[in-house]
Amino acid sequence: xxxxxxxxxxxxxxxxxxxxxxxxxxxxxxxxxxxxxxxxxxxxxxxxxxxxxxxxxxxxxxxxxxxxxxxxxxxxxxxxxxxxxxxxxxxxxxxxxxxxxxxxxxxxxxxxxxxxxxxxxxxxxxxxxxxxxxxxxxxxxxxxxxxxxxxxxxxxxxxxxxxxxxxxxxxxxxxxxxxxxxxxxxxxxxxxxxxxxxxxxxxxxxxxxxxxxxxxxxxxxxxxxxxxxxxxxxxxxxxxxxxxxxxxxxxxxxxxxxxxxxxxxxxxxxxxxxxxxxxxxxxxxxxxxxxxxxxxxxxxxxxxxxxxxxxxxxxxxxxxxxxxxxxxxxxxxxxxxxxxxxxxxxxxxxxxxxxxxx
Amino acid sequence: xxxxxxxxxxxxxxxxxxxxxxxxxxxxxxxxxxxxxxxxxxxxxxxxxxxxxxxxxxxxxxxxxxxxxxxxxxxxxxxxxxxxxxxxxxxxxxxxxxxxxxxxxxxxxxxxxxxxxxxxxxxxxxxxxxxxxxxxxxxxxxxxxxxxxxxxxxxxxxxxxxxxxxxxxxxxxxxxxxxxxxxxxxxxxxxxxxxxxxxxxxxxxxxxxxxxxxxxxxxxxxxxxxxxxxxxxxxxxxxxxxxxxxxxxxxxxxxxxxxxxxxxxxxxxx
Numbered sequence: 061x062x063x064x065x066x067x068x069x070x071x072x073x074x075x076x077x078x079x080x081x082x083x084x085x086x087x088x089x090x091x092x093x094x095x096x097x098x099x100x101x102x103x104x105x106x107x108x109x110x111x112x113x114x115x116x117x118x119x120x121x122x123x124x125x126x127x128x129x130x131x132x133x134x135x136x137x138x139x140x141x142x143x144x145x146x147x148x149x150x151x152x153x154x155x156x157x158x159x160x161x162x163x164x165x166x167x168x169x170x171x172x173x174x175x176x177x178x179x180x181x182x183x184x185x186x187x188x189x190x191x192x193x194x195x196x197x198x199x200x201x202x203x204x205x206x207x208x209x210x211x212x213x214x215x216x217x218x219x220x221x222x223x224x225x226x227x228x229x230x231x232x233x234x235x236x237x238x239x240x241x242x243x244x245x246x247x248x249x250x251x252x253x254x255x256x257x258x259x260x261x262x263x264x265x266x267x268x269x270x271x272x273x274x275x276x277x278x279x280x281x282x283x284x285x286x287x288x289x290x291x292x293x294x295x296x297x298x299x300x301x302x303x304x305x306x307x308x309x310x311x312x313x314x315x316x317x318x319x320x321x322x323x324x325x326x327x328x329x330x331x332x333x334x335x336x337x338x339x340x341x342x343x344x345x346x347x348x349x350x351x352x353x354x355x356x357x358x359x360x361x362x363x364x365x366x367x368x369x370x371x372x373x374x375x376x377x378x379x380x381x382x383x384x385x386x387x388x389x390x391x392x393x394x395x396x397x398x399x400x401x402x403x404x405x406x407x408x409x410x411x412x413x414x415x416x417x418x
Numbered sequence: 419x420x421x422x423x424x425x426x427x428x429x430x431x432x433x434x435x436x437x438x439x440x441x442x443x444x445x446x447x448x449x450x451x452x453x454x455x456x457x458x459x460x461x462x463x464x465x466x467x468x469x470x471x472x473x474x475x476x477x478x479x480x481x482x483x484x485x486x487x488x489x490x491x492x493x494x495x496x497x498x499x500x501x502x503x504x505x506x507x508x509x510x511x512x513x514x515x516x517x518x519x520x521x522x523x524x525x526x527x528x529x530x531x532x533x534x535x536x537x538x539x540x541x542x543x544x545x546x547x548x549x550x551x552x553x554x555x556x557x558x559x560x561x562x563x564x565x566x567x568x569x570x571x572x573x574x575x576x577x578x579x580x581x582x583x584x585x586x587x588x589x590x591x592x593x594x595x596x597x598x599x600x601x602x603x604x605x606x607x608x609x610x611x612x613x614x615x616x617x618x619x620x621x622x623x624x625x626x627x628x629x630x631x632x633x634x635x636x637x638x639x640x641x642x643x644x645x646x647x648x649x650x651x652x653x654x655x656x657x658x659x660x661x662x663x664x665x666x667x668x669x670x671x672x673x674x675x676x677x678x679x680x681x682x683x684x685x686x687x688x
Contacts, residue, residue: 131652133652133653133655134652137655229552235633235638237653275552275555275637276554276555276636276637276638276639277633277637277638277639278633278634278637278638279633281530281633281634284530285530285534288534288535288536289535289536290534290535290536290554400454400455400654400655400656401454403654404454404654404656407649407653407654408471411471411641411646411649412471414638414641414645415471415474415475415641417638417639418639418640418641
């Protein structure tokens with residue numbers, strides 16, 4: 061009993077000590093950056109060159125408080141619940157649309173964003189945010205096929221080849237209803253934003269045909285598996301593909317010419333933002349061509365910044381896989397935010413496919 | 419101790435129960451009657467009962483949880499028994515407990531390294547000329563990893579039950595002419611039944627709602643209700659349906675509790 065009490069008391073003291081320490085650290089931090097000098101950014105994990113944050117802090121005197129999330133839905137839930145004070149958030153395009161519908165976003169003042177001029181016009185004025193009233197594109201990318209040239213006989217070029225019987229048990233399917241349904245819809249010539257239930261059902265039947273070739277249905281861990289030659293083919297986003305190819309030179313990435321998804325991650329200012337000046341300063345800073353190029357080099361995704369491209373190696377900007385030609389670009393489609401009921405249908409059908417894989 | 423004092427000391431416990439056990443259960447139950455638009459309905463339950471996908475998933479969950487529990491029990495009972503006979507049993511028990519100090523995800527990732535195409539097992543198989551085999555994304559690997567992770571929770575209660583048996587009881591049984599097997603069946607087993615029941619509860623219930631391992635090791639070829647709950651809460655944000663599945667799981671767990679409780683009747687005064 062005595063021992064137990066002693067253990068409990070020790071534990072209590074340790075916790076109290078940690079609390080005091082934490083409190084002092086926080087106090088120190090907020091003393092260093094009084095109120096309006098702090099900028100709170102909420103971004104995807106590992107999605108910025110940390111040196112740029114340091115450079116920004118040095119240049120402007122703002123103190124950046126950087127937090128990360130790993131899915132649009134998780135980020136959205138947190139902001140919906142309130143009590144957050146993020147000055148800048150980086151949602152994907154369909155989430156921008158959702159947040160705008162739910163009145164969570166502040167309208168952007170373009171006069172305070174002179175560096176907007178560096179962006180390529182074709183990445184502006186997208187259907188999810190006409191006139192870029194609420195969002196500024198940060199990175200963009202595509203959905204495509206990653207294959208290992210040691211394990212496949214011929215390079216892959218089209219979605220339809222995933223169904224080829226010679227790749228039995230060799231395809232890593234991405235665990236995302238929207239993306240997999242999109243692939244099936246494209247092979248059948250339908251829009252990736254269809255709300256027609258008949259088309260969706262047909263897409264699901266098409267996916268069931270892929271179950272023979274499906275090795276596993278995985279998410280982020282696919283990167284690790286493909287790097288280790290665990291499967292010949294995977295379905296992945298361009299940035300993830302770039303990361304895999306860095307490690308395993310036998311991997312290649314293609315965007316099928318018949319169509320695919322193009323996505324954008326964008327800066328937005330939520331309603332709860334406190335430091336508007338800082339938010340605009342940071343967006344302008346990141347839009348500076350040199351900074352944008354440095355960031356793109358670090359992150360590996362494609363930058364919408366036209367002026368930044370000349371600072372990037374030619375091998376990157378001329379790489380069809382990451383900066384597809386105009387012909388392919390024409391067939392790429394942005395996801396639109398679907399009504400909840402339709403979104404549910406996509407997911408239920410995909411769940412049915414997953415049940416069928418076995 | 420007077421009634422009042424009793425209540426005073428029990429208050430934190432009751433508060434804890436109310437806040438962290440009862441309230442979440444009530445909230446899940448309430449949510450399960452809401453549809454996507456927040457209207458009150460029993461449609462979620464009807465959907466569940468009429469959907470072959472969900473029914474098959476429920477069957478899968480129970481079946482795999484059963485296999486995992488069975489496998490851990492078969493391994494855990496002899497292990498617990500042997501450890502109990504050792505002189506340095508505390509040391510051996512510590513070895514059993516040690517893996518629980520490591521984060522579950524880390525352990526799972528470690529298994530990817532062991533079971534993968536380039537993992538240690540396949541490297542060894544290639545070395546002895548058997549060629550590599552697909553080990554990941556199979557039922558067997560899923561059950562193996564899940565059983566490995568749950569094993570300590572089966573061993574501990576059984577070990578405690580075995581240690582609690584007075585050696586004199588076993589000696590008496592042997593002295594009175596019972597064979598070793600009879601001693602086991604008539605003395606040791608009945609006295610350790612409680613431990614086994616506790617172990618089954620501790621393993622079966624979490625196994626019902628496993629989800630990370632189903633994806634990482636099972637490659638989503640094993641789909642359980644946990645997967646569906648994750649999807650409803652995180653992707654489709656259909657909290658109603660997610661809660662409905664949650665309620666189904668709670669009911670399934672209650673059934674397991676009742677079933678395992680039944681076997682204790684003789685062992686404990688009620």
